[in-house]
Amino acid sequence: MENLIDRIIIEAGAEELSLTKRIVGRLADLPVEILKDPESLLRELRREEDPLGAGKKILLLSFFPGEFVKKCPGTQGFICCNYTVLNAATGCPLDCTYCILQLYLQNNPILRVFVNTGEIFARLESLFAVHPGGTFRIGTGELTDSLALDPVTRFSRDLVPFFAKQKNALLELKTKTDRVENLLDLPHQGRTVVGWSVNPERVIAAEERGAASLADRLRAAKRCRGVGYKIAFHFDPMILGEGWEGEYAGVVEAIFEAVPPEGIAWISLGGLRFPPALKEIMRERFPASSIVAGEFVPCPDGKMRYLRSIRVPAYRKMVEWIRSFGPEVPVYLCMESREVWERVFRKVPSGIENLAGIF
Numbered sequence: 001m002e003n004l005i006d007r008i009i010i011e012a013g014a015e016e017l018s019l020t021k022r023i024v025g026r027l028a029d030l031p032v033e034i035l036k037d038p039e040s041l042l043r044e045l046r047r048e049e050d051p052l053g054a055g056k057k058i059l060l061l062s063f064f065p066g067e068f069v070k071k072c073p074g075t076q077g078f079i080c081c082n083y084t085v086l087n088a089a090t091g092c093p094l095d096c097t098y099c100i101l102q103l104y105l106q107n108n109p110i111l112r113v114f115v116n117t118g119e120i121f122a123r124l125e126s127l128f129a130v131h132p133g134g135t136f137r138i139g140t141g142e143l144t145d146s147l148a149l150d151p152v153t154r155f156s157r158d159l160v161p162f163f164a165k166q167k168n169a170l171l172e173l174k175t176k177t178d179r180v181e182n183l184l185d186l187p188h189q190g191r192t193v194v195g196w197s198v199n200p201e202r203v204i205a206a207e208e209r210g211a212a213s214l215a216d217r218l219r220a221a222k223r224c225r226g227v228g229y230k231i232a233f234h235f236d237p238m239i240l241g242e243g244w245e246g247e248y249a250g251v252v253e254a255i256f257e258a259v260p261p262e263g264i265a266w267i268s269l270g271g272l273r274f275p276p277a278l279k280e281i282m283r284e285r286f287p288a289s290s291i292v293a294g295e296f297v298p299c300p301d302g303k304m305r306y307l308r309s310i311r312v313p314a315y316r317k318m319v320e321w322i323r324s325f326g327p328e329v330p331v332y333l334c335m336e337s338r339e340v341w342e343r344v345f346r347k348v349p350s351g352i353e354n355l356a357g358i359f
């Protein structure tokens, strides 16, 4: 993957930071320039035929301008799983057809890694100190894939030992890659969960460009389990085309073949959802994607989803298949309404705190 990046740009003042030096050293063949005029860089990108694709080839090493850590925004009226997001990078070198970043980062699609990591750790420490009795579940995979750039940044080698020392926080690294090499010899103390988004091989081949195959993801999961990490799986987004049952039942079986139930921290389920504006971008960039032709309905949070009469039976079947292999494994729905939770599980967590309790 690293050789798909063809240019490094450094924000002035960040040249001497240790993460900058590490990344530049690992991509020693690439041209490096200092960022002079951000606007002209973006203008240059906009002239490309596919600015979003072109942005994935430029790696900008910069300072983070705002708050690194924020509560996962969830979605209005839908149950939230109480996640805190750590934004240490934005943009992703992979190129999934349904990726929401195509919309969020439309005006600035360059890969960015924030290299002022000292501030990231200081901010996390002060956050954890405020609620010593709480449990923070922190993810780095909201605006990027947690491990896609890890062979270059090796940031996991800072993050995992940092979390190993925490008493009230858990890190989840969520990925569609098999880039776990940096994790295998780290002292994690059970404070890092390595999570994989999974889909049937056919869906991966059609919709998840640049991502590892399911078989490779599961091999990587097995390696991480072998050195004691807890593993998470996210059936998210589920793409419910014709014949989905056989394919997804096969994936459920495959994940339990790779990792025994006691090694699984949690499994989430989430049907494909997207803001309406994303469809136009998908149509333009991936006209052959089956998602473009799919039928979706607007939901109260403004996102398009499969009809509830399709989602609910699909989730129920998934829960049944998962329970047949791992009756005790925590399963939750991602960004679904109270009604859907009730219909799938016949009960609903009484509040966010209780849902957090399943972790």
Ligand code: SF4
Pocket (backbone or CB within 6 Å): 091, 092, 093, 094, 095, 096, 098, 099, 100, 101, 143, 144, 145, 176
């Ligand atoms: S792996 Fe995630 S962040 Fe990367 S392109 Fe796919 S959906 Fe987007």
